[in-house]
Amino acid sequence: MKPLDAVEVRRWLQANPDWAASGPAARLLAPGRPVPRGVPARAVPPELAVLLPLFxxxxxxxxxxxLAxxxxxxxxxSILPGAFRP
Structure with missing residues (x-):
């Protein structure tokens, strides 16, 4: 993912202030590995997903x-660190 994707996420968050990401930062999040068990992960809303590149x-x-x-x-x-940080 690219820094431009973070801009799209922040714009979307400004328009949807009631939506919040799940939990604290996941220090163990790493490319090529699964999301660790017990780490809260939440699917991004479809309205946001359509603004991001399709894979x-x-x-x-x-x-x-x-954003993972x-x-x-x-x-x-891929990981975009801090994408949901205000």
Whole structure:
């Protein structure tokens, strides 16, 4: 993901202030590894997902203040740190 994607997320958050990401930062979040068990992860709303690049077979998750792109196998493909930080 690119820094421009963080701009899209922040714009969306400004328009939707009632939506909040889940939990604290996930220090153990790493590309190529699954989201650790017990770490709260929340699917981003479809209205936000359509603003981000489409990667077939992947979904976007809010993991603490970070935006993660996660594959069908559960492995993190990419992380945009602090995307959901105000």
């Amino acid at each position: 077939p077979g992947y979904r976007y998750l809010a993991v603490g203040p970070d 792109l996660v594959g069908r196998d559960g492995a993190v493909a």
